[in-house]
Amino acid sequence: MSQFTDWDILRNLLLAARWTILLSLLAFAGGSIVGLLLTFMRISRRKPLIWITRIYIEIFQGTPLLMQLFIAFFGLGLLGIDVSAWTAAALALTLFSSAFLSDIWRGCVESLPKGQWEASRCLGLNYLQTMRYVILPQALRIAIPPTVGFSVQIVKGTALASIIGFVELTKAGTMLNNATFEPFKVFAMVALIYFLLCYPLSRASQYLEEKLNVAGKRA
Protein backbone atom coordinates (compact mmCIF):
# COMPACT_ATOMS: atom_id res chain seq x y z
CA MET A 1 0.00 0.00 0.00
CA SER A 2 1.31 3.38 -0.93
CA GLN A 3 1.66 6.04 1.71
CA PHE A 4 0.19 9.47 1.30
CA THR A 5 2.29 12.36 2.47
CA ASP A 6 0.58 15.62 3.41
CA TRP A 7 1.79 17.03 0.17
CA ASP A 8 0.14 14.18 -1.76
CA ILE A 9 -3.16 14.87 -0.04
CA LEU A 10 -2.94 18.58 -0.71
CA ARG A 11 -1.90 18.09 -4.33
CA ASN A 12 -4.79 15.72 -5.02
CA LEU A 13 -7.24 18.07 -3.34
CA LEU A 14 -5.98 20.99 -5.39
CA LEU A 15 -6.32 18.95 -8.58
CA ALA A 16 -9.92 18.13 -7.62
CA ALA A 17 -10.57 21.78 -6.78
CA ARG A 18 -10.25 22.53 -10.49
CA TRP A 19 -13.51 20.68 -11.00
CA THR A 20 -15.16 22.63 -8.20
CA ILE A 21 -14.10 25.84 -9.92
CA LEU A 22 -15.20 24.65 -13.36
CA LEU A 23 -18.59 23.48 -12.10
CA SER A 24 -19.05 26.79 -10.24
CA LEU A 25 -18.25 28.81 -13.36
CA LEU A 26 -20.60 26.72 -15.46
CA ALA A 27 -23.42 26.99 -12.91
CA PHE A 28 -22.86 30.72 -12.60
CA ALA A 29 -22.89 31.25 -16.36
CA GLY A 30 -25.91 29.00 -16.89
CA GLY A 31 -27.68 30.44 -13.87
CA SER A 32 -27.10 33.97 -15.17
CA ILE A 33 -28.58 33.21 -18.57
CA VAL A 34 -31.67 31.44 -17.22
CA GLY A 35 -31.89 33.94 -14.38
CA LEU A 36 -31.84 36.90 -16.76
CA LEU A 37 -34.66 35.34 -18.75
CA LEU A 38 -36.66 34.81 -15.56
CA THR A 39 -35.98 38.37 -14.44
CA PHE A 40 -37.38 39.74 -17.67
CA MET A 41 -40.42 37.51 -17.33
CA ARG A 42 -40.88 38.64 -13.74
CA ILE A 43 -40.73 42.36 -14.48
CA SER A 44 -42.89 42.11 -17.59
CA ARG A 45 -46.47 43.14 -16.98
CA ARG A 46 -47.97 39.84 -18.12
CA LYS A 47 -49.70 37.97 -15.30
CA PRO A 48 -49.08 34.39 -16.56
CA LEU A 49 -45.35 35.04 -17.00
CA ILE A 50 -45.14 36.54 -13.53
CA TRP A 51 -46.92 33.54 -12.04
CA ILE A 52 -44.65 31.06 -13.79
CA THR A 53 -41.53 32.73 -12.44
CA ARG A 54 -43.00 33.03 -8.96
CA ILE A 55 -43.80 29.32 -8.85
CA TYR A 56 -40.39 28.47 -10.31
CA ILE A 57 -38.60 30.54 -7.67
CA GLU A 58 -40.81 29.19 -4.90
CA ILE A 59 -40.01 25.60 -5.90
CA PHE A 60 -36.26 26.05 -6.18
CA GLN A 61 -35.98 28.13 -3.02
CA GLY A 62 -38.32 25.88 -1.07
CA THR A 63 -36.67 22.51 -1.70
CA PRO A 64 -33.18 21.34 -0.73
CA LEU A 65 -30.50 21.64 -3.40
CA LEU A 66 -29.71 18.01 -2.65
CA MET A 67 -33.24 16.98 -3.72
CA GLN A 68 -32.88 19.02 -6.91
CA LEU A 69 -29.64 17.20 -7.65
CA PHE A 70 -31.22 13.80 -7.06
CA ILE A 71 -34.23 14.63 -9.22
CA ALA A 72 -32.02 15.95 -12.02
CA PHE A 73 -29.83 12.86 -11.79
CA PHE A 74 -32.61 10.27 -11.71
CA GLY A 75 -35.33 12.23 -13.48
CA LEU A 76 -33.39 12.85 -16.68
CA GLY A 77 -32.57 9.18 -16.75
CA LEU A 78 -36.28 8.41 -16.86
CA LEU A 79 -36.74 10.66 -19.85
CA GLY A 80 -34.30 8.40 -21.64
CA ILE A 81 -31.46 10.91 -21.48
CA ASP A 82 -28.30 9.28 -20.28
CA VAL A 83 -26.90 11.68 -17.72
CA SER A 84 -23.52 11.69 -16.11
CA ALA A 85 -23.12 13.08 -12.61
CA TRP A 86 -21.42 16.03 -14.29
CA THR A 87 -24.41 16.92 -16.50
CA ALA A 88 -26.92 16.43 -13.70
CA ALA A 89 -24.90 18.59 -11.32
CA ALA A 90 -24.42 21.34 -13.89
CA LEU A 91 -28.13 21.31 -14.74
CA ALA A 92 -29.38 21.29 -11.14
CA LEU A 93 -26.96 24.01 -10.05
CA THR A 94 -27.89 26.11 -13.08
CA LEU A 95 -31.59 25.95 -12.26
CA PHE A 96 -30.92 26.48 -8.56
CA SER A 97 -28.79 29.58 -9.13
CA SER A 98 -31.13 30.99 -11.75
CA ALA A 99 -33.96 31.05 -9.19
CA PHE A 100 -31.89 32.94 -6.64
CA LEU A 101 -30.21 35.26 -9.14
CA SER A 102 -33.48 36.27 -10.77
CA ASP A 103 -34.92 36.98 -7.33
CA ILE A 104 -31.93 39.19 -6.52
CA TRP A 105 -32.07 41.00 -9.86
CA ARG A 106 -35.81 41.56 -9.71
CA GLY A 107 -35.26 43.27 -6.36
CA CYS A 108 -32.62 45.51 -7.96
CA VAL A 109 -34.90 46.55 -10.81
CA GLU A 110 -37.79 47.18 -8.44
CA SER A 111 -35.64 49.22 -6.08
CA LEU A 112 -35.34 51.93 -8.74
CA PRO A 113 -37.76 54.78 -8.17
CA LYS A 114 -40.96 54.67 -10.22
CA GLY A 115 -40.21 58.17 -11.47
CA GLN A 116 -37.52 56.69 -13.71
CA TRP A 117 -40.15 54.73 -15.64
CA GLU A 118 -42.51 57.68 -15.78
CA ALA A 119 -39.82 60.07 -16.92
CA SER A 120 -38.79 57.66 -19.67
CA ARG A 121 -42.35 57.44 -20.86
CA CYS A 122 -42.61 61.21 -20.91
CA LEU A 123 -39.49 61.30 -23.07
CA GLY A 124 -41.24 58.98 -25.49
CA LEU A 125 -39.03 55.94 -24.90
CA ASN A 126 -40.68 52.59 -25.50
CA TYR A 127 -40.34 49.59 -23.14
CA LEU A 128 -37.14 48.22 -24.69
CA GLN A 129 -35.50 51.63 -24.87
CA THR A 130 -36.42 52.35 -21.26
CA MET A 131 -34.85 49.05 -20.25
CA ARG A 132 -31.76 49.48 -22.35
CA TYR A 133 -30.93 53.12 -21.59
CA VAL A 134 -32.51 53.87 -18.21
CA ILE A 135 -33.33 50.87 -16.04
CA LEU A 136 -30.68 48.23 -16.76
CA PRO A 137 -27.60 50.48 -16.48
CA GLN A 138 -28.75 51.57 -13.02
CA ALA A 139 -29.99 48.16 -11.90
CA LEU A 140 -26.73 46.56 -12.98
CA ARG A 141 -24.74 48.74 -10.62
CA ILE A 142 -26.91 47.81 -7.65
CA ALA A 143 -26.92 44.16 -8.68
CA ILE A 144 -23.17 43.55 -8.68
CA PRO A 145 -22.49 43.21 -4.91
CA PRO A 146 -25.32 40.74 -4.13
CA THR A 147 -24.52 38.78 -7.30
CA VAL A 148 -20.89 38.38 -6.28
CA GLY A 149 -22.16 37.45 -2.82
CA PHE A 150 -24.38 34.75 -4.26
CA SER A 151 -21.48 33.25 -6.21
CA VAL A 152 -20.20 32.09 -2.81
CA GLN A 153 -23.39 30.08 -2.42
CA ILE A 154 -22.78 28.51 -5.83
CA VAL A 155 -19.23 27.45 -4.94
CA LYS A 156 -20.51 25.94 -1.70
CA GLY A 157 -23.42 24.35 -3.55
CA THR A 158 -21.08 22.44 -5.83
CA ALA A 159 -19.95 20.48 -2.76
CA LEU A 160 -23.26 18.61 -2.88
CA ALA A 161 -22.45 17.29 -6.35
CA SER A 162 -20.08 14.94 -4.50
CA ILE A 163 -23.15 13.05 -3.25
CA ILE A 164 -24.24 12.02 -6.75
CA GLY A 165 -20.69 10.88 -7.40
CA PHE A 166 -19.09 13.84 -9.13
CA VAL A 167 -15.45 13.94 -8.14
CA GLU A 168 -14.77 17.48 -7.04
CA LEU A 169 -13.14 18.85 -3.92
CA THR A 170 -15.47 17.32 -1.33
CA LYS A 171 -15.61 13.93 -3.03
CA ALA A 172 -11.83 13.92 -3.34
CA GLY A 173 -11.75 14.67 0.38
CA THR A 174 -13.92 11.66 1.27
CA MET A 175 -11.88 9.44 -1.05
CA LEU A 176 -8.58 10.60 0.45
CA ASN A 177 -10.04 10.12 3.90
CA ASN A 178 -10.88 6.53 3.01
CA ALA A 179 -7.33 6.00 1.82
CA THR A 180 -5.47 7.75 4.63
CA PHE A 181 -7.80 7.45 7.67
CA GLU A 182 -6.89 10.98 8.63
CA PRO A 183 -10.28 12.70 8.54
CA PHE A 184 -9.29 15.61 10.75
CA LYS A 185 -6.42 16.62 8.52
CA VAL A 186 -8.14 15.88 5.21
CA PHE A 187 -11.39 17.71 5.94
CA ALA A 188 -9.55 20.63 7.51
CA MET A 189 -7.60 20.96 4.26
CA VAL A 190 -10.80 20.66 2.21
CA ALA A 191 -12.43 23.37 4.31
CA LEU A 192 -9.36 25.57 3.94
CA ILE A 193 -9.41 25.31 0.14
CA TYR A 194 -13.11 26.20 0.05
CA PHE A 195 -12.38 29.10 2.36
CA LEU A 196 -9.63 30.35 0.06
CA LEU A 197 -12.05 30.16 -2.87
CA CYS A 198 -15.00 31.81 -1.12
CA TYR A 199 -13.47 34.38 1.20
CA PRO A 200 -12.13 36.66 -1.56
CA LEU A 201 -15.57 36.61 -3.18
CA SER A 202 -17.26 37.49 0.12
CA ARG A 203 -14.83 40.32 0.71
CA ALA A 204 -15.23 41.59 -2.84
CA SER A 205 -18.99 41.64 -2.37
CA GLN A 206 -18.68 43.59 0.90
CA TYR A 207 -16.18 46.00 -0.61
CA LEU A 208 -18.35 46.67 -3.67
CA GLU A 209 -21.37 47.23 -1.49
CA GLU A 210 -19.57 49.74 0.71
CA LYS A 211 -18.16 51.51 -2.31
CA LEU A 212 -21.58 51.68 -3.90
CA ASN A 213 -23.14 53.01 -0.71
CA VAL A 214 -20.53 55.72 -0.39
CA ALA A 215 -20.96 56.69 -4.03
CA GLY A 216 -24.73 56.69 -3.59
CA LYS A 217 -24.52 58.97 -0.57
CA ARG A 218 -22.27 61.43 -2.28
CA ALA A 219 -24.57 61.80 -5.27
Next chain:
Amino acid sequence: MGYELNFGALLEYQDVLLSGLWMTVKLTVVSTLLGIMLGILGAAARRHRNPFLRHGSKAYVELIRNTPFIVQLFFIFFGLPAIGIKMTEVEAGILALVINLGAYLTEIIRAGIDNTPKGQIEAARTLGLSSRQIFIRIILPPAFQRVYSSVVSQCIIVMLGSAVVSQISVQELTFAANFIQSRNFLSFESYLVAALLYLLLAFLMRLIFNLIGSRAFSREEKQS
Protein backbone atom coordinates in the same frame (compact mmCIF):
# COMPACT_ATOMS: atom_id res chain seq x y z
CA MET B 1 -40.14 6.68 -23.64
CA GLY B 2 -43.19 5.11 -22.13
CA TYR B 3 -42.22 5.29 -18.51
CA GLU B 4 -45.19 5.58 -16.21
CA LEU B 5 -44.79 7.25 -12.88
CA ASN B 6 -45.80 4.96 -10.09
CA PHE B 7 -46.61 6.82 -6.91
CA GLY B 8 -48.93 4.11 -5.60
CA ALA B 9 -45.98 1.87 -4.83
CA LEU B 10 -44.75 4.43 -2.32
CA LEU B 11 -47.81 3.93 -0.13
CA GLU B 12 -46.40 0.86 1.56
CA TYR B 13 -43.43 2.96 2.65
CA GLN B 14 -45.45 5.78 4.12
CA ASP B 15 -44.29 4.91 7.65
CA VAL B 16 -40.68 5.30 6.57
CA LEU B 17 -41.45 8.66 4.97
CA LEU B 18 -43.40 9.87 7.98
CA SER B 19 -40.73 8.90 10.48
CA GLY B 20 -38.16 10.60 8.24
CA LEU B 21 -40.32 13.70 8.11
CA TRP B 22 -40.66 13.64 11.89
CA MET B 23 -36.88 13.42 12.27
CA THR B 24 -36.43 16.41 9.95
CA VAL B 25 -38.95 18.37 12.03
CA LYS B 26 -37.14 17.47 15.26
CA LEU B 27 -33.73 18.38 13.80
CA THR B 28 -35.15 21.68 12.59
CA VAL B 29 -36.82 22.64 15.88
CA VAL B 30 -33.78 21.83 18.01
CA SER B 31 -31.26 23.45 15.69
CA THR B 32 -33.43 26.53 15.15
CA LEU B 33 -33.81 27.16 18.88
CA LEU B 34 -30.14 26.53 19.69
CA GLY B 35 -29.04 28.37 16.54
CA ILE B 36 -30.96 31.51 17.47
CA MET B 37 -29.38 31.43 20.93
CA LEU B 38 -25.93 31.00 19.42
CA GLY B 39 -26.64 33.81 16.96
CA ILE B 40 -27.59 36.17 19.78
CA LEU B 41 -24.50 35.20 21.78
CA GLY B 42 -22.35 35.65 18.68
CA ALA B 43 -23.81 39.09 18.02
CA ALA B 44 -23.31 40.04 21.67
CA ALA B 45 -19.69 38.89 21.45
CA ARG B 46 -19.21 41.13 18.42
CA ARG B 47 -19.74 44.23 20.57
CA HIS B 48 -18.05 42.94 23.72
CA ARG B 49 -15.25 44.86 25.37
CA ASN B 50 -12.95 41.86 25.17
CA PRO B 51 -11.18 41.97 21.76
CA PHE B 52 -10.61 38.22 21.94
CA LEU B 53 -14.37 37.62 21.92
CA ARG B 54 -14.95 40.23 19.22
CA HIS B 55 -12.42 38.80 16.82
CA GLY B 56 -13.32 35.23 17.73
CA SER B 57 -16.92 35.84 16.78
CA LYS B 58 -15.89 37.48 13.54
CA ALA B 59 -13.55 34.62 12.60
CA TYR B 60 -16.27 32.09 13.42
CA VAL B 61 -18.76 33.83 11.12
CA GLU B 62 -16.30 34.11 8.23
CA LEU B 63 -15.07 30.55 8.59
CA ILE B 64 -18.56 29.04 8.57
CA ARG B 65 -20.03 31.28 5.90
CA ASN B 66 -17.21 30.58 3.48
CA THR B 67 -17.16 26.78 3.66
CA PRO B 68 -19.84 24.32 2.51
CA PHE B 69 -22.14 22.82 5.11
CA ILE B 70 -21.32 19.27 4.04
CA VAL B 71 -17.62 19.84 4.72
CA GLN B 72 -18.46 21.22 8.18
CA LEU B 73 -20.60 18.17 8.78
CA PHE B 74 -17.89 15.74 7.67
CA PHE B 75 -15.31 17.57 9.73
CA ILE B 76 -17.48 17.27 12.83
CA PHE B 77 -18.61 13.69 12.23
CA PHE B 78 -15.40 12.16 10.87
CA GLY B 79 -12.74 14.63 11.93
CA LEU B 80 -13.56 15.28 15.59
CA PRO B 81 -13.70 11.60 16.64
CA ALA B 82 -10.18 11.28 15.27
CA ILE B 83 -9.01 13.65 18.01
CA GLY B 84 -11.12 11.91 20.64
CA ILE B 85 -14.44 13.80 20.52
CA LYS B 86 -17.05 11.13 19.85
CA MET B 87 -20.73 11.60 19.17
CA THR B 88 -23.69 9.90 17.52
CA GLU B 89 -24.89 10.73 14.01
CA VAL B 90 -27.83 12.75 15.32
CA GLU B 91 -25.66 14.70 17.74
CA ALA B 92 -23.13 15.46 15.02
CA GLY B 93 -25.93 16.49 12.66
CA ILE B 94 -27.49 18.84 15.19
CA LEU B 95 -24.11 20.26 16.18
CA ALA B 96 -23.27 21.01 12.55
CA LEU B 97 -26.69 22.58 11.89
CA VAL B 98 -26.49 24.73 15.03
CA ILE B 99 -22.96 25.92 14.28
CA ASN B 100 -23.94 26.73 10.71
CA LEU B 101 -27.15 28.57 11.59
CA GLY B 102 -25.46 30.36 14.49
CA ALA B 103 -22.87 31.91 12.17
CA TYR B 104 -25.43 33.26 9.72
CA LEU B 105 -27.67 34.54 12.51
CA THR B 106 -24.73 36.23 14.24
CA GLU B 107 -24.21 38.25 11.08
CA ILE B 108 -27.93 38.96 10.58
CA ILE B 109 -28.56 40.02 14.19
CA ARG B 110 -25.38 42.10 14.24
CA ALA B 111 -26.67 44.00 11.21
CA GLY B 112 -29.89 44.69 13.13
CA ILE B 113 -27.94 45.86 16.17
CA ASP B 114 -25.80 48.22 14.10
CA ASN B 115 -28.94 50.17 13.27
CA THR B 116 -29.73 50.91 16.91
CA PRO B 117 -29.95 54.68 17.43
CA LYS B 118 -27.02 55.81 19.60
CA GLY B 119 -29.28 58.02 21.69
CA GLN B 120 -31.12 55.00 23.05
CA ILE B 121 -27.92 53.44 24.38
CA GLU B 122 -26.78 56.74 25.86
CA ALA B 123 -30.16 57.25 27.49
CA ALA B 124 -30.08 53.75 28.96
CA ARG B 125 -26.58 54.32 30.30
CA THR B 126 -27.70 57.60 31.87
CA LEU B 127 -30.49 55.70 33.58
CA GLY B 128 -27.82 53.53 35.17
CA LEU B 129 -28.45 50.25 33.32
CA SER B 130 -25.52 47.86 33.11
CA SER B 131 -24.06 46.84 29.73
CA ARG B 132 -25.78 43.49 29.99
CA GLN B 133 -29.13 45.07 30.80
CA ILE B 134 -28.71 47.52 27.93
CA PHE B 135 -28.01 44.68 25.51
CA ILE B 136 -30.86 42.45 26.64
CA ARG B 137 -33.52 45.09 27.23
CA ILE B 138 -32.67 48.02 24.99
CA ILE B 139 -30.64 46.82 22.03
CA LEU B 140 -31.71 43.25 21.35
CA PRO B 141 -35.56 43.32 21.13
CA PRO B 142 -35.93 46.02 18.44
CA ALA B 143 -32.84 44.75 16.59
CA PHE B 144 -34.27 41.25 16.49
CA GLN B 145 -37.59 42.61 15.28
CA ARG B 146 -35.87 44.58 12.52
CA VAL B 147 -34.14 41.52 11.10
CA TYR B 148 -36.85 38.99 11.97
CA SER B 149 -37.74 38.18 8.36
CA SER B 150 -34.09 37.47 7.52
CA VAL B 151 -33.85 35.26 10.60
CA VAL B 152 -36.90 33.33 9.41
CA SER B 153 -35.46 32.88 5.90
CA GLN B 154 -32.18 31.65 7.33
CA CYS B 155 -33.92 29.13 9.60
CA ILE B 156 -35.80 27.80 6.55
CA ILE B 157 -32.54 27.55 4.60
CA VAL B 158 -31.09 25.50 7.45
CA MET B 159 -34.16 23.24 7.48
CA LEU B 160 -33.57 22.58 3.77
CA GLY B 161 -29.87 22.15 4.46
CA SER B 162 -30.68 19.41 6.97
CA ALA B 163 -31.21 17.15 3.93
CA VAL B 164 -27.43 16.86 3.85
CA VAL B 165 -27.20 15.14 7.25
CA SER B 166 -28.64 12.07 5.50
CA GLN B 167 -25.05 11.62 4.34
CA ILE B 168 -23.94 10.65 7.84
CA SER B 169 -26.99 8.35 8.01
CA VAL B 170 -29.23 10.42 10.23
CA GLN B 171 -32.60 8.91 9.36
CA GLU B 172 -34.43 12.01 8.25
CA LEU B 173 -36.55 12.72 5.19
CA THR B 174 -33.83 12.49 2.56
CA PHE B 175 -32.49 9.34 4.16
CA ALA B 176 -36.02 7.89 3.99
CA ALA B 177 -36.28 8.76 0.29
CA ASN B 178 -32.87 7.16 -0.30
CA PHE B 179 -33.96 4.06 1.58
CA ILE B 180 -37.22 3.73 -0.36
CA GLN B 181 -35.61 4.13 -3.76
CA SER B 182 -32.98 1.55 -2.84
CA ARG B 183 -35.82 -0.92 -2.18
CA ASN B 184 -38.21 -0.32 -5.07
CA PHE B 185 -35.97 1.52 -7.56
CA LEU B 186 -38.60 4.25 -7.95
CA SER B 187 -35.99 6.91 -7.38
CA PHE B 188 -37.69 9.74 -9.25
CA GLU B 189 -41.00 9.26 -7.47
CA SER B 190 -39.40 8.94 -4.02
CA TYR B 191 -37.34 12.09 -4.38
CA LEU B 192 -40.24 14.01 -5.88
CA VAL B 193 -42.47 13.15 -2.92
CA ALA B 194 -39.69 14.05 -0.49
CA ALA B 195 -39.12 17.35 -2.31
CA LEU B 196 -42.83 18.16 -2.05
CA LEU B 197 -42.75 17.43 1.67
CA TYR B 198 -39.80 19.83 2.04
CA LEU B 199 -41.76 22.47 0.14
CA LEU B 200 -44.67 21.94 2.51
CA LEU B 201 -42.38 22.17 5.54
CA ALA B 202 -40.86 25.41 4.26
CA PHE B 203 -44.33 26.83 3.76
CA LEU B 204 -45.52 25.76 7.23
CA MET B 205 -42.36 27.09 8.86
CA ARG B 206 -42.89 30.51 7.35
CA LEU B 207 -46.51 30.46 8.48
CA ILE B 208 -45.62 29.50 12.06
CA PHE B 209 -42.80 32.02 12.29
CA ASN B 210 -45.07 34.78 10.98
CA LEU B 211 -47.68 33.88 13.60
CA ILE B 212 -45.09 33.92 16.38
CA GLY B 213 -43.68 37.16 15.01
CA SER B 214 -46.98 39.01 14.81
CA ARG B 215 -47.86 37.88 18.35
CA ALA B 216 -44.53 38.67 19.96
CA PHE B 217 -44.00 42.00 18.29
CA SER B 218 -47.51 43.36 18.65
CA ARG B 219 -47.42 42.61 22.40
CA GLU B 220 -44.20 44.53 22.75
CA GLU B 221 -45.69 47.53 21.07
CA LYS B 222 -48.68 47.47 23.40
CA GLN B 223 -46.40 47.49 26.43
CA SER B 224 -44.50 50.50 25.28
